[in-house]
Amino acid sequence: MPHKRHTQFRKPDGSLYAEQLFSTEGFSSDYSLLYHCHPPTRIIRTEAPYDVMPNIAEEKMLKHRSFEGFKIQPHADFLKSRVPVLVNNDCHIVLAAPSHSLKDYFYKNADADEMLFVHEGSGKLLTQYGELSFAYGDYLVIPRGCIYQLHFDGDINRLFIVESFSPIRYPKRYVSKWGQLLEHSPYCERDIRTPQQLNTVDEKGDFLIKTKKKGRMYHIHYGHHPFDVIGWDGCCYPFAFSIHDFEPITGRVHQPPPVHQTFEGNNFVVCSFVPRLFDYHPLSIPAPYNHSNIDSDELLYYVDGDFMSRKNVTRGMITLHPGGIPHGPHPGSVEKSIGAKETKELAVMVDTFHPLQLTIEALAIENEGYTMSWAE
Numbered sequence: 094m095p096h097k098r099h100t101q102f103r104k105p106d107g108s109l110y111a112e113q114l115f116s117t118e119g120f121s122s123d124y125s126l127l128y129h130c131h132p133p134t135r136i137i138r139t140e141a142p143y144d145v146m147p148n149i150a151e152e153k154m155l156k157h158r159s160f161e162g163f164k165i166q167p168h169a170d171f172l173k174s175r176v177p178v179l180v181n182n183d184c185h186i187v188l189a190a191p192s193h194s195l196k197d198y199f200y201k202n203a204d205a206d207e208m209l210f211v212h213e214g215s216g217k218l219l220t221q222y223g224e225l226s227f228a229y230g231d232y233l234v235i236p237r238g239c240i241y242q243l244h245f246d247g248d249i250n251r252l253f254i255v256e257s258f259s260p261i262r263y264p265k266r267y268v269s270k271w272g273q274l275l276e277h278s279p280y281c282e283r284d285i286r287t288p289q290q291l292n293t294v295d296e297k298g299d300f301l302i303k304t305k306k307k308g309r310m311y312h313i314h315y316g317h318h319p320f321d322v323i324g325w326d327g328c329c330y331p332f333a334f335s336i337h338d339f340e341p342i343t344g345r346v347h348q349p350p351p352v353h354q355t356f357e358g359n360n361f362v363v364c365s366f367v368p369r370l371f372d373y374h375p376l377s378i379p380a381p382y383n384h385s386n387i388d389s390d391e392l393l394y395y396v397d398g399d400f401m402s403r404k405n406v407t408r409g410m411i412t413l414h415p416g417g418i419p420h421g422p423h424p425g426s427v428e429k430s431i432g433a434k435e436t437k438e439l440a441v442m443v444d445t446f447h448p449l450q451l452t453i454e455a456l457a458i459e460n461e462g463y464t465m466s467w468a469e
């Protein structure tokens with residue numbers, strides 16, 4: 094790295110490295126500076142784009158819904174394995190069961206930051222910034238525009254993905270005005286894993302970057318390997334955070350969902366429900382109260398453990414409790430919860446401030462009868 098940004102930085106043969114500013118919100122927010130062996134601009138070929146917009150089946154609805162996430166079929170190709178199930182203009186909720194590594198091409202989401210929650214499987218996320226090893230329970234947060242590949246260790250992999258059309262950030266109330274995670278945050282910088290092992294690949298050839306923009310996939314071929322970065326610094330980069338490193342906030346009485354908040358984007362939040370001790374007031378009720386979410390849709394993705402407030406929960410299940418009708422524990426679960434000391438539940442929640450729409454693929458994995466399941 095040169096001592097000064099935007100100055101000459103030469104290779105051993107005397108030619109210049111190519112500096113790239115990777116900036117957000119124009120030039121007015123976080124950015125990184127990357128130094129490439131070759132300019133990142135050398136397009137050698139393009140192909141006709143094709144449509145990858147979600148297939149909307151229900152634009153408007155007012156019903157409690159439940160979906161079997163693990164019924165999404167595995168697919169060898171990473172991009173084809175990704176199935177959008179619930180979407181709005183702020184985020185897309187996508188399920189994926191890729192059975193093979195993404196090695197034949199590179200992928201870039203030009204529209205959305207991506208949060209990949211690893212439910213099953215392990216491997217490495219490869220980027221221009223270096224590698225991130227991942228395993229069960231990891232959130233991988235990938236800024237839009239970041240070129241990546243995913244190399245899996247095995248063929249059984251399950252991902253819960255949020256594509257966010259605004260930057261995915263730490264909750265604002267947990268960040269000091271100068272940018273540090275505060276003492277009352279349920280996690281801190283030490284829990285954030287940054288890319289390691291920057292392997293510079295200085296290779297010429299035909300390298301395809303499948304690039305998604307505005308619901309279309311563009312196949313753009315470059316004359317150099319995109320991972321030709323010799324060094325970088327800055328504050329815009331992919332990172333990993335394990336849900337198992339989220340420290341639960343508990344209290345004498347039931348704590349509201351914001352204590353579980355992990356990330357936020359415009360008009361949605363991501364929360365982590367992790368194993369924790371229950372409320373310790375002598376008359377406390379561990380099960381959640383009935384709740385009218387009058388201005389948000391609540392989506393819960395069940396990962397592992399027991400779910401004391403719901404019946405018939407399976408791994409990978411999604412429940413959707415739309416704003417407008419109250420939801421709460423299933424019959425019997427309130428009394429049953431009294432006296433319980435702890436929960437082993439592990440779940441990811443996404444609350445959206447605008448309604449979600451259902452895709453054709455969501456209807457195909459829906460559990461019928463969920464709406465009436467409180468009346469049983």
Ligand SMILES: [Fe+2]
Binds near residue numbers: 384386391420
């Ligand atoms: Fe709720």
